[in-house]
Amino acid sequence: MAAPGRPFGGRLLSDPARLFQHNAWDHVEWSEEQEASARSKVEDNSSQLLPPDKQEEYEVNAKRYWDDFYKIHENGFFKDRHWLFTEFPELAPNSNLGQNGNSVREFRNKEGSNDGGLGSCENGHCSLESRAENELNLVKSTAEMCTEELVPQQCRELKERDGDYPGSSASYRILEVGCGAGNTVFPILQTNNDPGLFVYCCDFSTTAVDLVQTNAEYDPSRCFVFVHDLCNDQSPFPMPAQSLDVVILIFVLSAILPEKMQGIVDRLSCLLKPGGMILLRDYGRYDLAQLRFKKGQCLSDNFYVRGDGTRVYFFTQDELDDLFTRAGLQKIQNLVDRRLQVNRGKQVTMYRVWIQCKYRKPEAPQL
Structure with a gap:
């Protein structure tokens, strides 16, 4: 349980001699030397960019790379979700959660490994669960804004399809973008017992969507999964504008070509009801995963x-704030989670950096 007034846990390393007594330490302060060292490593591993034709290849074939990923890993990488409802209580606002904010069934990796948070990552190569979800397991506008200023064409198209649609009778609607094999969707369905709940989930990968749809936990009366290409602004959503209470982005936006991120956030903002929220957790600048990349894997600044074949971007707080505020959203939370993870068996330390955000659509236009 997070300490009062202190997010992301309260296990503080006050005595360096106790370093290897736990798997992780919270709120780690970086020295100027450590920051300079990290900056130097990033400058070095980004000094050699992939040629434009190779970069285009990764963009054009992005769907195939993600399909291949899920064909290899299928749904064998579910992990515990101790952190999910503690950090994002908006996902189950009326549920009685346990002390750790977790009342969901636990999913465990088939191998049951605990490697200190990076799984089998080497040189930036690792499974999706190892490089994102396993890291988390150690943690515990109104219609006027959808007019001339904010992607008007997409918003108008969505408004035209108001009426009967999947989940149209629900009173609380959640969309998870980049749902993978259901690592977040199924815990929400298990934990949030609100009879008015409806959960949408989508993924770029047809294979991932098939895994969700064929899962025994999938309930079409409470959930609708669909294939969606976020980068294609002509790709329709099944729900109209201003119909969602929550949009979830967990280690998803970082996989998008940076120049396309703003358009995506704009479209997702249009889907929110006034008062609705976008919840994000993603990679922060100088995270260990970024420092481990080698020369020749960099596509552009902080993008690898x-x-x-999958790609990843490492954010700053200001970059994310700019994306969301440009979309007309108000900041509720924008925090850096700096964590020191420890592999006690190998006596190895790993510094992780994640960013967690909550941004809300205004109840009324700002003057």
Whole structure:
């Protein structure tokens, strides 16, 4: 349970001699030397960019790389969700959660490994669960804004389809973008017992969507999964504008070509009801995963390609704030989670950096 007034846990390393007594330490302060060292490593590993034709290849074939990923890993990488409802209580506002904010069934990796948070990552190559979800397991506008200023064409198209649609009779609607094999969707369905709840989930990968749809936990009366290309602004959503209470982005926006991020956030903002929220957790600048990349894997500033062809960007708080505020959203939370993870068996320390955000659509236009 997070300490009062202190997010992301309260296990503080006050005595360096106790370093290897726990798997992780919260709120780690970086020295100027450590920050300079991290900056130097990033300058070095980004000094050699992939040529434009190779970069275009990764963009054009992005769907195939993600399909291949899920064909290889299928749904064998579910992890515990101790952090999910503690950090994002908006996902189950009326549920009685346990002390750790977790009343969901636990999913465990088939191998049951605990490697200190990076799984089998080497040189930026690792499974999706190892590089994102496993890291988390150690943690515990109104219609006027959808007019001339904010992607008007997409918003008008959505408004035209008001009426009967999946989940149209629900009173609380959640959309998870980039749902993968259901790592977040199924815990929400299990934990949030609101009879008015309806959960939408989508993914770029047809294979991932098939995994969700064929899962025994999938309930079409409470959930609708669909394939969606966020980068295609002509790709329709199944729900109209201003119909969602929550949009979830967990280690998803970082996989998008940076120049396309603003358009995506704009479209997602249009889907929110006034008062609705976008919840995000993603990679922060100088996270260990960024420092481990080698020369020749960098696509552009802070944007890299992994060995499996999937891509990842490392954010600053200001970058994310700019994306969301430009979309007309108000900041509720924008925090850096700096964590020191420890592999006690190998006596190895790993510094992780994640960013967590909550941004809300205004109840009324700002003057």
